[in-house]
Amino acid sequence: MRKILVIGAGKSSSYLIKYFLDKSDSEELHIAIGDINIDNAKKLLGDHPNSEAIHLDIFNSEARSKAIASADIVVSMLPARFHIEVARDCIRHKKHMVTASYVSKEMQELNDEAESNELIFMNEIGVDPGIDHMSAMQVIDRIRDNGGKMILFESFTGGLVAPESDNNLWNYKFTWNPRNVVVAGQGGAAKFLQENQFKYIPYHRLFRRTEFLEIEGYGRFEAYANRDSLKYQHVYGLDHAKTLYRGTMRRVGFSRAWNVFVQLGMTDDSYIIEDSINMSYRDFVNSFLPYSPTDSVELKFRHALKLDQDDLIWDKFLELDLFNPNKKVGLEAATPAQILQKILMDSWTLSANDKDMIVMYHKFGYEKDGNKHQIDATMVVLGEDQTYTAMSKTVGLPVAIATLDILNGKIVTPGVQIPITKEVYSPILKELESYGVSFKEKEVPYLGYNPLNL
Numbered sequence: 001m002r003k004i005l006v007i008g009a010g011k012s013s014s015y016l017i018k019y020f021l022d023k024s025d026s027e028e029l030h031i032a033i034g035d036i037n038i039d040n041a042k043k044l045l046g047d048h049p050n051s052e053a054i055h056l057d058i059f060n061s062e063a064r065s066k067a068i069a070s071a072d073i074v075v076s077m078l079p080a081r082f083h084i085e086v087a088r089d090c091i092r093h094k095k096h097m098v099t100a101s102y103v104s105k106e107m108q109e110l111n112d113e114a115e116s117n118e119l120i121f122m123n124e125i126g127v128d129p130g131i132d133h134m135s136a137m138q139v140i141d142r143i144r145d146n147g148g149k150m151i152l153f154e155s156f157t158g159g160l161v162a163p164e165s166d167n168n169l170w171n172y173k174f175t176w177n178p179r180n181v182v183v184a185g186q187g188g189a190a191k192f193l194q195e196n197q198f199k200y201i202p203y204h205r206l207f208r209r210t211e212f213l214e215i216e217g218y219g220r221f222e223a224y225a226n227r228d229s230l231k232y233q234h235v236y237g238l239d240h241a242k243t244l245y246r247g248t249m250r251r252v253g254f255s256r257a258w259n260v261f262v263q264l265g266m267t268d269d270s271y272i273i274e275d276s277i278n279m280s281y282r283d284f285v286n287s288f289l290p291y292s293p294t295d296s297v298e299l300k301f302r303h304a305l306k307l308d309q310d311d312l313i314w315d316k317f318l319e320l321d322l323f324n325p326n327k328k329v330g331l332e333a334a335t336p337a338q339i340l341q342k343i344l345m346d347s348w349t350l351s352a353n354d355k356d357m358i359v360m361y362h363k364f365g366y367e368k369d370g371n372k373h374q375i376d377a378t379m380v381v382l383g384e385d386q387t388y389t390a391m392s393k394t395v396g397l398p399v400a401i402a403t404l405d406i407l408n409g410k411i412v413t414p415g416v417q418i419p420i421t422k423e424v425y426s427p428i429l430k431e432l433e434s435y436g437v438s439f440k441e442k443e444v445p446y447l448g449y450n451p452l453n454l
Contacts, residue, residue, distance in 0.1 A: 001030040002407060005067055007056060007086060008077035009033050009040040012100070012126070014387050016077070016396030017044045020403075024050035027404065034058075034067050058082055069093045075403055076101075083107060087121060094119060098403045100126030100395050103416060111416040120411060124418040125402045127358060127394035128157040131379070131432070133232075133418055134398070134425035135439055136362055139375060140236060141422065143366045151242045151372070152365025152448065156213060156223040158249025158358070159391055162382050163218065165354040169316045171251035173348045175356040175391050182341045183269055184248065185227065192229035193244040195448065201225055207259035211247065213361050215378050216440070221359065223247035224255050235420060243448070249359055257313045260305050261340060264288040269337035276334040282325040284339050298323055320347050356383040358390040362439075365446055372446040377439040397435055401428045 004020055006013065013033075020031045031048075033041035034056030041053035058064050058078060068074055068089045073096045076086045080101035090097040091113050103123045114121045124130055132155055140150055160166075161173040174181065190201040201209050210222040229246040238244055261267050265288055273279065273287065282297055289300040301307070301323075307314050320343060321327065327346075329339050350356065360379040365372065383390035402419065405411045410427055419425050432438065 001028050001050070002072045003030045003032060003070060004073055004075065004403060004407075005032045005034060005071035006075045006077060007034045007058060007064075007067075009035040009037070009044055009053075010077060011389070012392045012395040013077050014044055014389070014392045014396065016075070016392075016400045018388075019397060019400035021045070021048050021051060023404065024048070027408075032067070032071065058085065061085070065089050065092070068095055071095060073098070073403055073407055075099070075399060077399075080104065090119065090121070091117065096120045096122075096406050098122045098125060098399055098406065100124070100130060100399050102129060103418060108416055115415045118414045120406050120414055121416045122402050122406065122411070122419065122424070123416065125398050125428075126396075127391070127398070128360070130398050130419065131394055131437070132157055132360060132362075133420050134429050135360070135377065135379070136236065136364075137420045138425055138429060139362065139364050139377060139441070140238075143364060143368075143375075144237075146368070148366040148368040148373070149240070150238055150364070150366050151240075152244075152363065152374070152446075153236070153238055153241055154211075154243065154245045154247075154361075154363040156211075156221075156247045156249045156359075156361045158221065158223075158360075160249070160251065160357045160359060161350070162355040162357040162390075165350070165356075166251075168347060169312070169319050170254055170257065170348070172254055173350050173354065173356075174345065175350065175389065178341050178345055178348070179337075182267055182337045182344070185224070186267070186269070188227060190225035190227050190229070192225055192246070193233075193241070196242045204262060207255040207262060210255050211245075212252065213249065215359060215361065215380060218359070218380055220252050221249045221361075222252045222255055223249045223361075235418070243365065249361065253312070257316045260307075260313070260317070263305065266336050266340045269335045272333050272335060273339060276329050276339060277332040279329045279339075280325050281321065281327045281329065281343055282323050284329060284336075284343070285322050288336075320344065350386065352386060355385065356390045357381065358394045360439075365448065372448070374444050374446040375441055376444050377441045379437070379439045381437055393435070394437060397432060397437065398428055401431050 031051045034054045035041045036057050038053050038055045045051040045053055074090055076083050076099045083099050084106045094117050096119055159175040185203050185206045192199050206224055210224050213221045224247055226246040229244055233244055286297045358381045362377040364375040381390040381394055411424055
């Protein structure tokens with residue numbers, strides 16, 4: 001039996017583990033799940049004979065090293081900051097490694113050692129990053145192979161709630177890490193390329209510069225810019241592209257309302273709110289508004305943000321129970337962002353019967369034989385339940401398929417890498433189709449710029 005060690009049994013691991021268990025007999029696999037909370041691992045493994053759950057504290061270097069030494073390949077589903085210690089052990093014990101996280105500077109520095117030991121360290125093989133890389137490069141390579149020249153690439157991804165569970169005015173619920181939603185876009189201006197011009201959007205304007213997208217059968221969406229759309233320009237071979245833009249998708253109207261939190265300063269994570277543990281939700285909101293001996297918090301809120309009481313946005317804030325004087329924050333020495341996250345989790349946490357949805361939208365513009373063309377490609381994946389979510393499916397399946405492809409010698413190029421070569425993306429995308437993870441493509445008129453002239 002070939003042993004796969006999966007470190008971490010969190011929310012994104014369910015499909016990953018199911019894939020390995022389903023393949024364990026035919027592929028002669030033994031799956032070991034290491035987690036500090038062994039109950040999570042046991043729940044996902046059940047009583048499957050080709051598996052074991054082990055208690056593993058990744059800060060225990062001796063236990064971590066021993067577990068890695070006993071495996072044929074290691075899958076790290078830990079938070080990104082913890083991958084590097086696993087990777088160093090994999091170098092030491094000469095084991096391949098797979099992770100869905102972005103390649104860190106420290107991970108990239110292991111490339112030479114990985115190559116010299118003929119080890120494959122596959123990163124960014126989840127959904128975004130991951131499926132976005134593979135699906136983009138498949139079309140880009142096809143265009144080039146057919147004699148086309150890429151001049152535009154736009155890519156958007158969103159983790160949203162499924163239509164049947166979309167029952168609040170924000171058309172949104174947390175399907176992944178809530179903190180990442182609250183602090184999204186911070187840390188520098190968003191930058192992208194449009195018609196050969198560099199464009200920048202500072203954080204305080206980010207959520208008022210959106211692009212509209214339509215997905216057949218699912219309606220209209222909006223997208224705001226990711227922080228650095230140019231990160232993969234050279235990697236994708238798009239150095240001569242005129243337009244390069246990457247963004248995050250939400251339902252229309254979300255960004256305008258979210259911008260209110262940004263303008264008030266509620267998403268700030270850089271300082272502590274005094275006596276936050278005893279503060280009510282109403283107190284928190286009021287702390288960002290001017291003093292008035294007569295006006296209510298609600299009135300000050302609307303005046304400060306120029307909102308009429310019949311504005312739909314106003315109803316969105318009422319729905320969040322922001323002005324409740326009886327609900328306590330209950331967080332000691334909390335930042336504004338942490339308090340806002342606590343408030344939003346009251347309303348945006350998925351209920352037991354809710355399902356999530358992953359949406360992805362690519363635009364490819366190219367020149368061929370003197371004419372300009374555009375291909376739009378869309379993907380929608382719906383979750384099954386709270387265990388087998390769309391997020392776990394689109395993150396876990398590519399990780400699992402890549403792991404088995406490495407074990408079976410389908411992927412052989414060593415080094416620290418991401419899935420942008422045909423050797424990697426062709427078999428993975430083909431297998432993903434059998435699980436309902438696929439793209440619909442259509443030819444559309446080439447625009448060259450989005451209608452809002454971002």
